[in-house]
Structures are given as C-alpha cells and as structure tokens.
Amino acid sequence: MDRRELADFLRSRRERISPADVGLPAGPRRRTPGLRREEAAQLAFISTEYYTRLEQARGPRPSREVLAGLARALRLSDAERAHLHYLAGASPAPPPGPSREVRQSILDLLARLPQAAAFVTSATFEVLAWNELAAALMEDFSALSPRDRNLVRRVFLAPHPERRPLYGINMADADDFARHAARRLRAAAARYPDAPEVTGLVDELLAKSPEFARLWASHDVTDRPTLSKTFHHAMVGPITVNCDVLDIADRDQQMVIYTAVPGSPSDQALRLLSVIGTQRMDAPR
Structure with a gap:
C-alpha cells in the first residue's frame, strides 16, 4: 500500500x-x-x-x-x-457494470455523420445514442424504453424467430448478428460477473430462447465481423450498407456505422431517408 x-x-x-x-x-x-x-x-x-x-x-x-x-x-x-x-495494495475489482453514459465527443460525432446511419451500443447491446438517419433506417429509438432498445432481446425473443424482426434485414444477416451477439455477451458476462443488468439479461435469454441457450453452450467468444447488411425498408425498399464498428474502449461501448457505396441505389435511398426522417408516408393527415 x-x-x-x-x-x-x-x-x-x-x-x-x-x-x-x-x-x-x-x-x-x-x-x-x-x-x-x-x-x-x-x-x-x-x-x-x-x-x-x-x-x-x-x-x-x-x-x-x-x-x-x-x-x-x-x-x-x-x-x-x-x-x-x-x-491500496489490492487487486482491481471488476467494474460494477457496463457504462450507459456516452461521451459528449461521441454524441457530437454522431451528429456530424448526416449521410451515415450511426448508433452506439453498450456491452449488453442496448442502443444508447443514435443519429437521425439511424432512426429513419431502423426505428425511432426515442419512443422506446431502454429495455425495448436492446438489440439482443429483439433478435432472440421475437414472437416468430423465423421472421426475425430486426429492422427488415435478411435472415442470413440476422442469423450472423445473433451469433455475434451471443459471443459478445458471453465476453461481457466475464467482465461484469456481478452486474445485475448483465446476469439478468443472460438468465432471461437462457430461459426464453432455446437458440440463445444453444449458442451460449458453445462458449465461443470470438467472431468475424459482418462487413455488409441489407435492410428492406418499408418506404424506400432494399438498402445494402457497409457495416463498420468502432470500439469505444474506455466505456466498453461500440459505435456502429452504416454507409452505402457512393452513387449506388442504396446511397440514393439513404439520402431520401435523411429527408423523410421517421415520418410515415402512409400515415393519415
């Protein structure tokens, strides 16, 4: 000491x-x-x-x-x-739980990416922050509770798993995300062994999702990155995007950035979404 x-x-x-x-x-x-x-x-x-x-x-x-x-x-x-x-002469204790506070510089960066759909997730896949294009492409997260903004709950606890309601992405991409989520969540559980939000989420998924239980039993913690995804948006049709993930190491968070190839139909669709925003074209006036 x-x-x-x-x-x-x-x-x-x-x-x-x-x-x-x-x-x-x-x-x-x-x-x-x-x-x-x-x-x-x-x-x-x-x-x-x-x-x-x-x-x-x-x-x-x-x-x-x-x-x-x-x-x-x-x-x-x-x-x-x-x-x-x-x-104090003591070995460091594990952190009490995943951070949910997003650094201001990261929030500023989200706002400065108008042509990219970008959002920040916690170690438990809760969407913590997002820009306007991410809300238009995926969902108006501001209308959801923190529990309902959790992507891993959405993919594993869907009422009809065969139609994974993960913002219209195709089944292959949704299955890739499910495997990635289970592996990353296992790593998070090792980092936060006493955090109720982590242990509670894992227990809930094990109890309610046979698929998650099967993936969890594999004990895998490594994964290959998903480089592209295709969204099927109700208003602008299919949008294929590149998927890049930036680690925010000091908060154990990740920023996910979706971009389309410049000049492609998907790029034009994203530009249209940036104008439409989260409004529904079919909503009564």
Missing part, C-alpha cells in the same frame, strides 16, 4: 468534483475546491475521521467495500478505479 500516493490521489479526485456534480449546494463560505472531506466521506459511507486519515497518509489499508465506496463517491473512471486499488 502506497499511503502517500493514495492520499494525493484521493485529494486530487475530491478537489475536481464540484458540489453541484453530486447534488450538494455550494454555499457562501465554501473555500476549498471541490468537495469537503466530510462530504466525500458521507458519499462513500465512511466516517470523516477515517477519510481524513487516508488523505493524511495515516490510514489503514482500505477494504474492498471502502474502495468501492470511494470509487463511487469520487466518480472514478474504470482506469481510475483500477489505479485506486493498486495504490
């Missing part, structure tokens, strides 16, 4: 958090930057005396429970949480 480095690290993380970040009033007499020691201690569910001793490099080795409380109170990233454990 490196008491001095731990003390300095805790102080630096505490001082970067404003009271507003954690729902506390700033108050007229606040002179210290960031949180006060007693506020950090309260958020971590430990005594102010104990926390003060840690920041003065006089404290005993923190337990895993204390480290988890400190990480939560100081809003540490996964890398910072691991560093905290190393300083």
Whole structure:
C-alpha cells in the first residue's frame, strides 16, 4: 500500500468534483475546491475521521467495500478505479457494470455523420445514442424504453424467430448478428460477473430462447465481423450498407456505422431517408 500516493490521489479526485456534480449546494463560505472531506466521506459511507486519515497518509489499508465506496463517491473512471486499488495494495475489482453514459465527443460525432446511419451500443447491446438517419433506417429509438432498445432481446425473443424482426434485414444477416451477439455477451458476462443488468439479461435469454441457450453452450467468444447488411425498408425498399464498428474502449461501448457505396441505389435511398426522417408516408393527415 502506497499511503502517500493514495492520499494525493484521493485529494486530487475530491478537489475536481464540484458540489453541484453530486447534488450538494455550494454555499457562501465554501473555500476549498471541490468537495469537503466530510462530504466525500458521507458519499462513500465512511466516517470523516477515517477519510481524513487516508488523505493524511495515516490510514489503514482500505477494504474492498471502502474502495468501492470511494470509487463511487469520487466518480472514478474504470482506469481510475483500477489505479485506486493498486495504490491500496489490492487487486482491481471488476467494474460494477457496463457504462450507459456516452461521451459528449461521441454524441457530437454522431451528429456530424448526416449521410451515415450511426448508433452506439453498450456491452449488453442496448442502443444508447443514435443519429437521425439511424432512426429513419431502423426505428425511432426515442419512443422506446431502454429495455425495448436492446438489440439482443429483439433478435432472440421475437414472437416468430423465423421472421426475425430486426429492422427488415435478411435472415442470413440476422442469423450472423445473433451469433455475434451471443459471443459478445458471453465476453461481457466475464467482465461484469456481478452486474445485475448483465446476469439478468443472460438468465432471461437462457430461459426464453432455446437458440440463445444453444449458442451460449458453445462458449465461443470470438467472431468475424459482418462487413455488409441489407435492410428492406418499408418506404424506400432494399438498402445494402457497409457495416463498420468502432470500439469505444474506455466505456466498453461500440459505435456502429452504416454507409452505402457512393452513387449506388442504396446511397440514393439513404439520402431520401435523411429527408423523410421517421415520418410515415402512409400515415393519415
């Protein structure tokens, strides 16, 4: 345990958090930057005396429970949480669960891709963010609950699996996605063994989908990328797109980007969709 480095690290993380970040009033007499020691201690569910001793490099080795409380109170990233454990002389604990917060720069990037359908998924395949063309091509995700925005639930828990309702993509592409999803979800379950949103999803799929149970039993975790997909859109017809996936490593998320070959009929269809948006041409006026 490196008491001095731990003390300095805790102080630096505490001082970067404003009271507003954690729902506390700033108050007229606040002179210290960031949180006060007693506020950090309260958020971590430990005594102010104990926390003060840690920041003065006089404290005993923190337990895993204390480290988890400190990480939560100081809003540490996964890398910072691991560093905290190393300083305390403990092996890093697994992250508490997949991140659902999309970085602002990624949201800005989505908005700057007007000719590509792009969206961000969590480690459990929940669609977290999307641009307008993705909503037009696939679905208006803003009208769905987080549970209903989960792509793996959609593909495995369909009322009629033989007609996979995965936004009109053909059966071969849907089957490829199903295999990819099962393998990626198994890897996520290893990274987040105690996360209820992961274990609950896996248990639900195992109980309700024989196909998922079969794929899960294979223990496969590697996969080949799907390079193209064909959507059959109700208003503009078939659209064949290239599929590229960018890993957002610090959040354990992925950005999926669909683009069409420039000048192709699919490119023209995507351009039309960007104008139509999510409106229905057959809707009564």
